[in-house]
Amino acid sequence: QKEVEQNSGPLSVPEGAIASLNCTYSDRVSQSFFWYRQYSGKSPELIMSIYSNGDKEDGRFTAQLNKASQYVSLLIRDSQPSDSATYLCAAVSGGSYIPTFGRGTSLIVHP
Amino acid sequence: DADVTQTPRNRITKTGKRIMLECSQTKGHDRMYWYRQDPGLGLRLIYYSFDVKDINKGEISDGYSVSRQAQAKFSLSLESAIPNQTALYFCATSDDGQGALGYGYTFGSGTRLTVV
Numbered sequence: 001q002k003e004v005e006q007n008s009g010p011l012s013v014p015e016g017a018i019a020s021l022n023c024t025y026s027d028r029v030s031q032s033f034f035w036y037r038q039y040s041g042k043s044p045e046l047i048m049s050i051y052s053n054g055d056k057e058d059g060r061f062t063a064q065l066n067k068a069s070q071y072v073s074l075l076i077r078d079s080q081p082s083d084s085a086t087y088l089c090a091a092v093s094g095g096s097y098i099p100t101f102g103r104g105t106s107l108i109v110h111p
Numbered sequence: 112d113a114d115v116t117q118t119p120r121n122r123i124t125k126t127g128k129r130i131m132l133e134c135s136q137t138k139g140h141d142r143m144y145w146y147r148q149d150p151g152l153g154l155r156l157i158y159y160s161f162d163v164k165d166i167n168k169g170e171i172s173d174g175y176s177v178s179r180q181a182q183a184k185f186s187l188s189l190e191s192a193i194p195n196q197t198a199l200y201f202c203a204t205s206d207d208g209q210g211a212l213g214y215g216y217t218f219g220s221g222t223r224l225t226v227v
Contacts, residue, residue, distance in 0.1 A: 010197070034215045043201055043218040044154075088154070090215070097205075098144075100215070103153035 002027040006102035013109055019076040021105050022087030026070070032093040033065060033072045034099065037090050038086045048074060079109040114138050117202050117219035124192050124226055132187045132222050134202030142205045144216070145169075145177060147198040154201070160185055161207075186208040191227040199223050 003026040025033075032051050036044035036056045050063040050072065052055045062075040072091075076083055085107050090099035115136045134143065145157040146169075156169030157177050158177040166177060174196065178186045189196055202219040 032215075036215075041199075041221075042219050044216070045218070046215045049215055072201075096205075098156070098159065101154045103151065 002030075002068075002091070002093070002100040004089055004100045004102035006089055006105045007090050008103060009086075009106040010108050011105060013079050013107070014080060015079060015109055015111050017079050017108055017109075019079045019083065019109065021074040021087050021089075021107065023072045023102055024070055024075075025072065025089075025091040027091060027093050027100070027102070028070065030059055030093045030094040030100075032090070033063070034090040035061075035063060035074045036088040036089060036090065037070075037073050037083075038104065040085075044088055076107075079107075083107060093111075113220065114217050115202055115204055115219035117200075117222050121218065121223045122225070124224070126193055126226055128192050130189045130192055130224070132189075132200055132224070133222065134185045134187070134215075134219055136183050136185075136202075136204045136219075137163045138204050139218055140180075140204040140209055142206070143179070143184060145175075145185070146186075146201045146205045147171070147196075148201060149198050150195065187204075189226075190225075192224075194226045195207060197224060197226045 038044040048063040051064045056063045058071040060077045064073045086104040088104045089102040092099045143161045144159040154227045160179045200222045201208045203216040
């Protein structure tokens with residue numbers, strides 16, 4: 001059974017701080033990892049993808065992957081109230097290429 | 112226009128009624144999916160289709176059926192709606208194989224279904 005685990009939160013950070021969201025996965029052969037942002041009542045929106053160990057930066061977002069530890073994280077620098085949302089982590093393996101989603105972490109950025 | 116369009120956006124229906132949720136896409140993707148989302152349970156896969164002639168059950172297909180009318184259209188039906196099918200339903204599309212590894216999903220805007 002493939003699993004992706006996330007702390008449900010909420011994670012509360014002050015405006016301007018760094019928010020750190022974490023995710024672990026059980027399938028050792030997972031190849032690609034995705035972070036989706038979902039505002040309440042809206043659909044998930046892809047914000048980051050990562051395939052190789054290390055860091056990948058895109059604007060205020062940095063995704064980090066450690067395949068040996070089966071660990072993925074998302075850092076949001078200079079957090080804004082508009083970043084308040086639920087963040088879903090997903091892992092994709094070969095074969096069917098259907099992602100396994102975590103249940104999401106709720107992030108609250110307070111002014 | 113949105114890449115993935117779901118209709119209706121909201122629907123209230125009575126127990127026992129048959130209801131269809133529709134999804135159409137302009138991404139040109141072969142792969143289409145139906146998920147439901149419940150608070151605290153995350154996204155759960157109902158059915159998926161890798162092309163027009165391919166339909167597969169997901170983890171929670173009981174009580175649901177699907178039809179892939181064309182590459183761009185994938186419909187979800189609740190044969191006899193029950194209250195615990197009240198949820199937010201999402202259609203999604205993805206690229207094939209290696210593309211799915213690279214590009215993730217595009218989601219529709221969702222259908223909020225309430226069964227009373």
